Amino acid sequence: MKLVNLSVKRPVGVIMVVAAILALGFVSLKNLTLDLYPDIDLPIAVVSTSYEGAAPQEVEKLVSRPIESSVSTIENLKVLQSQSQSGSSLVLMQFQNGVDLDSTLLQVRENIDQIGDALPEGAGDPSVLRFDPQQLPIMTVGLSGDSPEELQKIAENRLVPYFERQEGVASVSIEGGKKREVQVEVNRAKMAEYGLNSQSVIQALSSSNQSASAGQINKGQKDLQIRVTGEYKSVDDVKKTILQSENGARITLDQIANVKETYRTTNSIAEVDGKPAVVLSFLKKTDANTVQTANNISSAMKDFDELPNGVSMETVLDTSEFIKISIRSVFWNIILGGVFSILVLMLFLRSVRATLVIGLSIPIAIISTFTLMYFTGETLNVLTMGGLALGIGMMVDSSIVILENIVLYREQGYSMVESAKIGASELAPAVIASATTTLVVFLPIIFTNGIASQLFTPLALTISFALIASLAVSVTLIPMLSSKLLTKAFTNSGRRYWFDRFMDKVNDAYRRALRWVLKFRKTAIAATLACIAGSCALIPTIGTEFIPPSDQGQIQVSVNMPEGTAIEKTQEFTNRVTKKIEEYKKIIKVTNLKVGGGQFDIGSGSSDFASYTIQLVDPGDRDVSTQEAVEKLDDTLSDVPGADIQVSELDAGLGTGAPIQVKLNGPDYEVLEQLSSQVSYMIKDVDGISNPSSSTDEGRPEMNINVNREKAAQYGLSYQQVISQVQLAFNGQIATRYKQGGDEIDVRLILPEEDRQTISDLEGMSVQTPTGNLIPLATIADLNQVQGPQTLLREDQQPQVNVEAEVVGRDLGSVTDDVKAELDHLNFPDGYTYDIGGQAEDMRDAFSDLSLALVFSIFLVYAVMAIQFENFLFPFIIMFSLPATVVGITGGLFVTRLPFSLPAFVGIIMLAGIVVNNAIVLVDYINILRRKGYDRYEAILDAGPSRLRPILMTTLTTVLGMVPLAIGIGRGAEAQQPLAITIIFGLSVSSFFTLLLIPVVYTYFDDLSNKITSFFRKRVD
Incomplete structure (x- = not known):
């Protein structure tokens, strides 16, 4: 090959x-970014809509369903789901893989408009937003101090x-703390006495808290801006707000309300760690890197x-931290793998x-791979680094074959330069073909769809880059170095004679085994089939799982109190739970408790829920492992x-959700709820x-107010006016805001606390008519206490x-x-179905997807x-x-007691390209010897030991x-362990079966080929 000759003739150029x-x-x-796993770009869009004060049933009927109908006709829509909670709706759309999500989002927005x-x-x-299931807080920072109000102000204002100015940070959310507001607790009777209603009070507060420009005046050679200031400065200003009654009387706000x-x-x-705090949770931008963003946050904290x-x-x-530790562990695995490979080379x-x-060739191939990774946009993650660790031994295969042939010509008396030229050129085509069989198995993985492709395509590309780089080294650098360094190579001296004697015994044993299998061919085939059948019988005992879990040392404890429990009672209960958790303080690094707020980040949350996030100390x-700690805590x-x-x-x-999810679908929520109880039981x-x-377990008691529209109309009230007054009374309404010392303080109109605590308060609530009269709510509405759901789910426009x-303790499959x-x-009743998600x-x-990729890989090989x-x-x-x-x-x-998983499946695909290389070497050399005149039997007996x-x-x-x-050294090695094993x-x-079975199969097919040839010759004759 010209490339080989050029490398030998121009060693300085090769070195440069x-x-x-x-x-x-x-x-x-230096510029490659670190991550735990490759980014999984799923084409998912989400439509989030708030509907303050509405129950889940109203949200579903009035918000979720109309949005579902509007987007259901969009092309390439794969799954349509909605989640209706108290006060919010979330509609999620998953599209077919390969869809351009940017243009699809535009279509979604147009339909929603x-x-x-x-x-x-x-x-x-x-x-309308993109949805990233991996978008979880990358960092949580606790702010501790004596004053919750001061902590809230520091967090919000400073x-x-x-932190949101730091590179890579998308948003920072605040949990805990307290925020000041001014509450205007109105006296409904006094309001009626002066002929005022809540809207007139809100309007007065809003109009009184304003400043305006009134033009300009001249002062000498300057223009002065005229500005009328009227903004509130303190709670006293709010109290002195002037209200105008219907009869013309002028009163102040504190005459009809308690302002505090x-x-x-x-x-x-x-x-x-058991102390009150304000917790900041950091989300990174979609295209930002986790490690870089976290480093930026940590640096900002120090500054x-x-x-x-x-x-x-x-x-x-x-x-x-886990990402960096995992990458570091895989890096040392690469070093150890390289050392083992070098020791094998020294031995042989x-x-x-x-x-x-x-x-x-190993460091050059690895470093060259980093260049290719950078220009293809890959990251240094557990899988790509694992690809380098997996390919560390394969990187020297091509170089070994080239070098051995060079040495063979050197021992025959050729000069160093001629040996390098002829030896490398002679086997370069075979080496390229052999490497190609390993490379082509990755093509189906790259071009398939789904999460498996997105996870393992970077690994496939990394190994491919490394093999291509090592192949280039084997046909350029190896011949050049051989022509300069192998002056005394392969001289039989020193203490390694014992290994030569050992290899002679191995060759003799192998030759005897070959004679036996060639003599008893049927027995050899039967024994092979028996081994394969016995192995297949083991498959049911192995089990299956998705991705091997990593010991990240993070535990979540979810506390679900009885429905409707007040937040004070929930906190009392968590105090007992905290004491139990403190029994494990030796293995716990830090504990973060969130009381209330709900399990989801949308909606108003729930006061009957609490969650602990526990970070364990280093392994x-x-x-104990994290899983063992989970079992003990449980x-x-x-x-x-x-x-x-x-x-x-x-x-x-990966953010892939619960291991087991039974999705129940049908037309009626009540039936689905009953089915879900049976399924849970x-x-x-x-085991x-x-x-x-x-998802119905979180149901909570609620009071349904059924407004009689006809009766309400008799008093001049509309349905919306009744609902607004109830919302204002029990939830309040923000009338205006003002600034004080850099803080923005809400002014909320609401009923006195003693008038909005019990069911009797709701039943006896007075509703103000347009004429100013007060009537009991029960006069125009029926009140019923029911057990309502907290979340209503739908999939493909059907209740779910x-x-x-x-x-725990078993494999997922x-x-x-x-x-x-x-x-x-x-x-299941008619019309009701289930699916495992x-x-x-x-x-x-x-x-x-990987099964299809395996079939195509075998075909390509x-x-x-x-x-x-x-x-x-x-x-x-x-x-x-x-x-x-x-x-x-x-x-x-x-x-090894490992279940069959995605990494193991990828290992099988890789094997399809690796194991044939040994057979290629053996069969090719048998054919070479037969072309030289060897008998088939002698060709096999000579080719086997020589190869x-x-x-x-x-x-x-x-x-x-x-x-x-394979040993799983270090944290983060769990993902590659099944692949390596x-x-x-x-x-x-x-390799063992190749050395013994392939010669037998060769003889059978050679006999068959001879019979067919002989048959056609007779027909021709």
């Missing part, structure tokens, strides 16, 4: 090119604006030195110089009566199911109820099968070999090395390079 590539690689490495007039009065403008400065009613309380005495700020949770090559020549400082907290407490492990990686006894809960559960078996015993659904879809051999028969023989991989794959997963050495070298370097990942066991066992 390599140096330039290394320099560019180091620059690229067309129904704007159909939405009820009081509903906010719908907000910290939030400061107090704290805004809150349904959210935050604590850090912010304006906190008052007694106020401190500390990091509660930082998801970037018996030369430091020869080992150095090949060993140089090296504790003797056992401890199960003894605390009075609430439903659920303990689960937090995984901030049935599956709770399934591995933990904390099953229904979900039952979710965690999986086995638990899913048992859940399906239980559900098959349940008689959550991670189980993601796993099913991903396995389906065969096609590449057919082109290489210019023959259809020999590639078919070589493909018989693939079935034997089942023995290694199932055996490896069974021995055993390079086969062992390439297999051992690949296998030992993956051992650190699949390749190690699959390649090892397949």
Whole structure:
């Protein structure tokens, strides 16, 4: 090849090119960003709409359904879901993969704008946004001090604006703390006496709290702006607001209302390590990097030195720490894998110089890969770095083959330069073809759709980049270095004679084994089939899962109090829970408690809910895993009566939802609720199911007010006027705002607290008519107490109820099968169905996509070999090395007790391109010897032992390079462990069968080919 000759003739040029590539690689490495997993770009849009004060049923009927109807006709819509809560609606649309979400969002906005007039009065403008299931807070910072009000002011006025200016930060939310407001508790009787109503009071407050420009006047040579100031400065200004009654009397606000400065009613309380605090949660921008953004926040925290005495700020949770630790662990696994590969080379090559020549291909290939990753927009994450660790042994395969051939010509008396030229040029085409079979298996992964493709395409690209770089090194740098360094290589001296004697014994044993299998061919085939059948019998015992969980050390404890529990009672209960959690303080780094606010980030939240986010100490400082800590905490907290407490492990990686989710669909919510109760009861006894809960479990008591429109009309009242007065009385209405010392204070009109506490207060509430008279609410409305849902779900415009559960102690696939078996015993009414969602659904879809990718990968490998051999028969023989991989794959997963998962599936696809390389080397050399005149039997007996050495070298370097990942050294290695184990066991066992089975298969097909040829010759004759 011209490239080989050029590299040998121009060594200085090669060195300069390599140096330039290394320099560019180091620059690229510095600019590559870190992340835990590759970004998963799912085409999901969400429409969020507020409807203050409305119950979930009203939100669904008046907001969610109209929005669903408007967007249901958009092309490529895959799933349409809605979630209606008290005061808010969330409509989620998932489109087909490959859809241009930017243009689709424009279509969604246009459709929503067309129904704007159909939405009820009081509903906010719908907000159309991208939805990212991974968009969780990347950092949580606690602000501690003595005064909750002061902490709230510091957070709102100084910290939030400061942090939101940092690069990568999208928004900062505040939990806990207290905010001042002015409450105007009106006296309805006095208002009626003066002929005033709530709207007139609100109008007076708004108009009195204004400043205006009144033109200009001249003063000498200057123009002075005239400004009339009338804005409120204090609560006393609010009290002195002038009201004009219908009879012309002028009164002040404090004559008809109790005006006081107090704290805004809150349904959210935050604590850090048991102490009251204000907690800041940081969301990153969609295109921002987690680690860089977290570093920017941490630097900003250090630079912010304006906190008052007694106020401190500390990091509660930082998801970037696990990312950095995981990347660091994989980096050291790469180093260890490289060391193991170098030791194998030293053992076989018996030369430091020869080992150095090949060993140089590893760092050059890795650093070159960083350059390609940078220019293709990839990030350094657990999977891409794992790809480098997995490919560390394969990077030297091409170089080994080239070097051995160069040395062979050197030993035959050729000069160093001629040996490098001829040896490299002779095998370069075969090396390129062999590397191509490994590369083509990744094409189907890259071009398939779904979460599996988005997760493992970066890994596939990384390994491909590394192999391409190592291939380029093998045909350029290796010949050049060989022509300069291998002057005394492969001389038989030193203490390594023992290994040569050992290899001689291995060759003899292998030759005897070959003679035996060639003599008893049927027995060899039967034994192979028996091994494959036995391995297939192990498959049901292995189980399946989606992605292996990582020990991130984060735990969530959810506390669900009885429906409608006041926030004070919820906080009293959490004090008991906190004491129980403190029993594990030796393994807990920090605890963040949020009381109230609800499980979701939309709506008004719930005072009967609380959640703990617990960060454990580093794994090296504790003797239990996160999962074991979850089980212990669950056992401890199960003894605390009075609430439903659920303990689960937090995984901030993929945001794929609950492991098990049973989606119940049908036309009636009441029937679905009954079915969900039955499903929860049935599956709770399934082994591995933990904390099953229904989306209807959060139902809470509510008071329904059914306004009689005809009676209301008799008093001159409309339905909307009645509702407005009830909302103002019990929830209040903000009439105006004013600034005081940099703070913006709300002025809220509301009934006195003693008049809005009990059901009797609601029933006896007075409604003011347009004439000024007061009538009891019960006169024009019926009041009924019911148990209403907190959240109403719909999918594809049909009601839905979900039952979710965690999986503990078993694999996801086995638990899913048992859940399906239980559900098959349940008689569903006509029109009602169920489906399994959550991670189980993601796993099913991903396995389906990868199965298709595997089929195409095998086809591409065969096609590449057919082109290489210019023959259809020999590639078919070589493909018989693939079935034997089942023995290694199932055996490896069974021995290590790891379930079959997405990484393991990707390992099988990689094996399709790796295991055939050994068979290619063996079959190709058999054909070469037969063309030289060897008998078939002698050709096999000679080719096998002569090719055993390079086969062992390439297999051992690949296998030992993956051992650190297979052992699972360090945090974050869990994601690659099944992949590494699949390749190690699959390649090892397949290599054994390749060396013995492929010669047998070769003889059978050769006999068949001879018979067919003989048959056609007779027909011709």
